[in-house]
Amino acid sequence: MDYKAIIFDLDGTLIDHTGAARVAARTWARELGFHGDHTSRWFEIERRWFAAYERGTVSHLEQRRGRTREFTGEHTLTDSACDELFGRFLSLYREAWTAFPDAEPALRRALGSGARVAILTNSVAEVQSAKLQRTGLDLPGVRLLASGDLGVAKPRPECYRKALELLDVTPGETVMIGDSFANDVAGPRRVGMTAVWLNRDGLAAIDGENGLSSLAGFPHL
Ligand SMILES: [Mg+2]
Structure with missing residues (x-):
């Protein structure tokens, strides 16, 4: 046909995407001061927030901020602080595409x-x-x-x-x-x-x- x-x-x-996100998450977690491998935790957080975005519950920007707050464990982070932190993850992710x-x-x-x-x-x-x-x-x-x-x-x-x-x-x-x-x-x-x-x-x-x-x-x- x-x-x-x-x-x-x-x-x-x-x-x-997964390969690039894994490389980026590994470096980002280290930069944030985490020890050990946090990639599966990051992917689990991503899956949940991205599903909320796909359902229309949160905007694209909100799912990024939600993921950042949850991953860092800093729930009082301002939106702009989240955007800055997530921006670093994005640039690491870009480098790995x-x-x-x-x-x-x-x-x-x-x-x-x-x-x-x-x-x-x-x-x-x-x-x-x-x-x-x-x-x-x-x-x-x-x-x-x-x-x-x-x-x-x-x-x-x-x-x-x-x-x-x-x-x-x-x-x-x-x-x-x-x-x-x-x-x-x-x-x-x-x-x-x-x-x-x-x-x-x-x-x-x-x-x-x-x-x-x-x-x-x-x-x-
Ligand atoms: Mg796909």
Whole structure:
């Protein structure tokens, strides 16, 4: 089947977010005076706050501040102190960004198919476009759609509908590929899109789904 639009997720799909965040969290924790490995604690805090953002309970900025207060254990930190501390984490995270080796070939194949190609990501455009530039994935013709600009995040149906509207395509003409089953597979399917699960980490099957282990295996391009 030829799709009129192919939409990729960014973090964990094209960019190794976890690897970069792990490197950044390790250095940041050390700078904050923590001893030992605090990366799993940081990821657990991130998961919880980011889920609250995806539910629409807190804003993107609030989840950053919440994570900073919880991680440092300093619950009385002012917003600006949180922003400054989180800014340091972000710069360490930026330095560690890398694209998965199959990301650029997959984007090029998608573009070569003649489809509209976009990246739909739960973050702010400023960070995500810098990520694309830094990793060489800012290919002409690839459109960046960030939840921060759309005003609604995956997996809320309105997020996909807004993306489809901006790309001027119908759900039936569109396929989404991503590593999050909830955000990149179940959510898109709920609005009528086709979706393919990129299961890079070999997670146990969800709902009987067999994911792809790499973008090179994506059969529809
Ligand atoms: Mg992802």
